[in-house]
Amino acid sequence: MSIKVSFISLGVMGFPMAGHLQKAGYEVTVYNRTTQKAQDWVTQFGGQYATTPKAAVTGSEIVFMCVGNDDDLRSVVYGEDGVLAGMSAGSVLIDHTTTSAKVAREVGERCTALDIAFLDAPVSGGQAGAENGVLTIMVGGEEKTFAKVQPVMNAFARFSQLLNSIGSGQLCKMVNQICIAGVVQGLAEGLHFAKKAGLDGEKVIETISKGAAGSWQMENRYKTMLAGEYEFGFAVDWMRKDLGIALDEARSNGATLSLTALVDQYYSDVQSIGGGRFDTSSLLARLDAIHEKK
Known part of the structure; x- marks a missing residue:
């Protein structure tokens, strides 16, 4: 008998992630705030949908969530129609949302009181990673819970790692976003400099990507950056949300994130030129806009 699972929220990440679970042979019930999207998912993948989080998770052994932020998470977890109202003792709740470690x-803690296991498990890999089933998952929680659900998560992940207790998955995701912010800013400045110096940007990247400067961002984003196209991934609005979480945590734990704070301000500049839904490589658009004003 296959395992019954649920997936809460079918955004650009959740829609394909839930689809991989269904294709892997699990009995999947989904919930989405907009019912039409849940119906579209069933049409594409099969499975079932429900009209409340509580109804979607009733009878499921494992429940996955991937919503937007702390408030979104609370809105689907708590309340008389929330996830915890429908889950049974002994089941597992896994949150793939990028949130604060605090939430x-x-x-x-609420799950523990109900004898429900919980993992915070933010992901990296973006929409393409979700669609291709090759996400990286950063996990906080108990070893026995992780061991139980890791084979199920493998339906949409190529790597998952248990870091420590609950909250450590979110802390690791903060490190991930901190590192990405610095790398993308460096790439944006490098491409901007190459253009100002009269160099062929593609030849420059073809050369330096083979050495110590190479990165995922360089390999996957330089062509679209040079073309001024920024519709290929994680949005600036969401990156600012994530960097805000990291900066808040740094104020709490005493870490110094001077570069992260600076790049966060640069992303604010991108928002001010209408780029809130641009992907994160649009830091180059900011530099181009500055140049155009001169």
Whole structure:
């Protein structure tokens, strides 16, 4: 008998992630705030949908969530129609949302009181990673819970790692976003400099990507950056949300994130020129806009 699972929220990440679970042979019930999207998912993948989080998770052994932020998470977890109202003792709740570590611990405590296991498990890899089933998952929680659900998560992940107790998955995701912010800013400045110096940007990247400067961002984003196209991934609005979480955590733990704070301000500049839905490589658009004003 296949395992019954649920997936809450079918955004650009959740829609394909839930689809991989269904294709892997699990009995999947989905919930989405906009019912039409849940119906579209069933049409494409099969499975079932429900009209409340509670109804979607009733009877499921494992429940996955991937919503937008802390408030979104609370809105689907709590309340008489929320996830916890429908889950049974002994089941597992996995949150793939990028949130604060604080809310992860909060939800974890509520789950413990109900004898429900909880993992905070933010992901990296973007929409393409979700669609291709090759996400990286950063996990906080208990070893026995992780061991139980890791084979199920493998339906949409190429790598998952248990870091430590609840909240550590979110802390690791903060490190991930901190590193990405610095790398993308460096790439944007490098391409901007190449253009100002009269160099062929493609030849420059073809050369330096083979050495120590190479990165995923360089390999996957330089062509669209040079073309001024920024519709290929994680949006600036969401990156600012994530960097805000990291900066808040740094104020709490005493870490110094001077570059992260600076790049966060640069992303604010991108928003001010109408680029809130641009992908994160649009830091180059900011430099281009500055140049055009001169």
